[in-house]
Amino acid sequence: MNTDHRRPPAPQLTGGRRRELTRNVRLLLQAGLQHLADDPALFAIQVSRRLPFSLRIGLGRALQQLSGRFPGLGSLGSLMAGRHDIAEALLDKADDADARALSRLSGEVAVLLDRPDLLSAATPATTRARAAWARGDLHRAVDILESSGAGGSRYARRLHSELQLLEPGFRMPTDRSPDPEERPEGPGGRPLRALHLLTNSLPHTQSGYSLRSHRILTALRESDVDSIALTRTGYPVMVGMLAARDEDVVDGIRYLRSLPAALPQTQSERLQHEIDVALRLVDEFRPDVLHATTNYLNALVAQTVARARGLPWVLEVRGLMEQTWVASHSTLEGRRSAEKSEKAALIAAREAELASDADAVVTLSRTMADELVARGVDDREITLVPNGVDDSLFEDGVDPATARTSVGLDRSAGVPEDAFLVGAASALVEYEGFDVLLRAVAVLTGDETVPWEMRDRVHVVLVGDGTARPGLVSLAEELGISDRVHLPGRVPRESARRWVEALDTVIVPRQDLAVSRLVTPQKPIEALALGRPLIVSDLPALREVLTTDQGTACARFVEPGSPADLARAISHALLDDGDAVAESAVGRTMARKRSWSEQVRRYRVVYEQILNSRGGGDADGQ
Known part of the structure; x- marks a missing residue:
């Protein structure tokens, strides 16, 4: 028997790991101080999102009491707690309009609320510039800073840098042009190699973007394509x-x-650092092709590295950045203004220009491809690779009752045994339209044409997190259905399928916005x-994405934004x-025909075609 009760020695950090942690602390402090100085309201919101959800809501409501x-502080708290309506009302009813305008925090909250009308000439110049930038009036934002004497500030430098990256024809500088004698000779007898340039990735971000990336990379490996991935600077x-x-x-x-x-x-300096890292990886890994994935910043890195090393590059367009930005505005007026803004036009033109410069373009759907063609991209250069599914999803399935037991959706969680569960596992952001789902359930529970014992079974489960989550909690309370709405937050990637299997019906109530009309989500196919x-x-x-080649629908379609139509379907x-x-x-x-193992073969075809067009190896990689 061991009688030594001393604690085992703590694991020792290696020198390399100590340096990593020291650097990370420095980066995080620098980023935090920069965000706090530039945008204190957004900084507070972002910090609150990393708190446990109940603590975040409680803190927001506590700040609201100080209104x-x-x-400004009260409206920030209301925004943190998901009560945009209260946040706006607090700013609107401030007794002294001039004092309100002079409050920087109030102004920053007004920007986050998409309410530039709450600002005035007395609002600090940096806040007015940020409001103009948020509306998409990019040059106006710079002019405000310059006319106020802040044209040489760090914030002004950052805005100038982002504008430069959006200029037509602008290219990042590179160390040298490729020597023809140093161009890659092709794979020869080894597998093809690809360097992927990504915005984010597993294990730190679990989203449709990161999951699609991971499934592509793993499926490519099974197709004898070796890949590594590099994420954006600072991530x-x-x-x-x-x-x-590292x-x-x-x-x-x-x-x-x-x-x-x-x-x-x-932003230019961050891209330059990523380019330098990518160049080192190219020299070490010797990829045959570069594969950049949305957005234009990744494309700029790929374009520069490709030019420096004489490599072909592919741009995968998974979304249209300006449309996602438009959808992020919380008001209809703000979205309409954003659609017509300078920023939207510049980003659309820039991404089309970079897509046209790439050796090949991949996108998710014919709908998206048609939009790219309308923007000037050659249709012959576009390959469709729709969202696929893991083969594993067709194996080891369980019935809803078993899945509910597995994830804890039982009476202890307020879910009756005979509950009819509707919902989704998704990012909880505004354009997903989950507020429409909650309103639909409220309509359904009050519909006397449906027997009460049936209506009473309906519960909502929304798995995930995002900017809309606090507002959904508040809306459920307002509608009187909190007891039948369950938001467990983020769940481990390994258990996500069980949450979906626990649902009786999956709901995708996306709003009718340009980004939703063009971009196909991955969750419905799964x-x-x-x-x-x-x-x-x-x-x-x-x-x-939900219609077979024979024209058969695989889902029930409802009018976007209509709680009544969604309630009827439920x-x-x-x-x-x-x-x-x-x-x-x-x-x-249909989903069986869209497994990643099948879909990913199209990437290999694209790689081989662009290599052959440059004389970089035969189609078999031999």
Whole structure:
């Protein structure tokens, strides 16, 4: 028997790991101080999102109580707690309009609320400039700073840098042009190699973007294509991952980081650091092709490195950056203004220009491809690779009751055994339209044409986190349905499928916005693979991805933004009219044809075509 009760010695940090942590602390402090100085309201919101959800809401409500003496602080708290309406009202009713305008915090909150009308000429210049930038009036933002004497500030330098990157024809500087004798000779007898340039990745970010990237990389490996990935400068330390390493390996896939010793001050400087890291990786890894994924910043890195090393590059367009930015505005007026803004026009033109410069373009759907062609991209250079599904989703499936037990959706969580669960596993952001789902459930529970014992079974489960989550909690309280709305937050990647299997019907109630009409989400196809019935907004991108080649719908389509239409569809599913079962069966068959192992072969074809067009090896890689 061991009688030594002394604690075992703590693990010792190696010199390299100590240097990593020291650098990470420095980067995080620099980023935090920069954000605090530039935008204190947004900084407070971002910090609060890293708190436990209940603590975040409680803190926001506590700050809201201070609104009598400090309208700016009270409105910030309301915003933190998801009560945009209260935040606006607090700023609107401030007794002294001039004092309100002079309060920098109040002004910054007004910018976050998409309410530039609450600002005045007395508002600090940096806040007025930020409001103009948020509206997409980029040159106006710079003019405000210059006319106020702040044209040489660090903030002004950052804005100038971002404007420069959007200039037509602008290219990042490179160390040298490739020597023709140093151009790659092709793969020869080894597997093809690709360097992927990503915005974020697993294990630090779990999103449709990072999951698609990981599934592509793992499927490419099975297709005899060796890949490594590099993420943007500062990631993941800049999103709060203090323990981040220079490299993560997930399922055998290497994710390398661009982490400088000190935080670059401008976007150009950050891109330059990433370019330098990418050049070193190219010299070490010797890839045959560069593969950049949305957005134009990744494309700029790929373009520069390709030019410096004589490599071909592919641009994968998974979304349109300016449309995602437009959708982020919280008001209809703000979205309309953003659609017509200078920023939207510049980003659209810049991304089209870079897509045209790439050796090949990959995108998710015909709907997206048509938009790219309309922007001037050659249709012959575009390859479609729709969202796919893991083969594993067709294996080891469980019934909803078993799945609910597995994830804890039982009576202890307020979920009756006979509950009819609707919802999704998704990012909780405004354009996903989950507020429409909550309103639809409120409509359904008050619909006397449906027997009460049936209505009472309906519960909502929304798995995930995002900017809309606090507002959804507040809306559920306002509608009186809090007891039947469950928001467990983020869940481990390994258990996400069980949460979907626990649902009786998956709902995708996306708003009718340009980004939703064009971009096909990944979650619906995964739901089909798991045999879940679907109710989705009737939008072009969703129609395309959820319709078979024979024209058979694999989901029930509803009018976007209509709680009444969605409530009718849920009631049909609740009453089990048989259509949903038939649709999900067709959908599961279709999903089998869209496994990543099948989809990813198109990438290899693209790589081989552009290599052959440059004389860089034969099609078999021999």
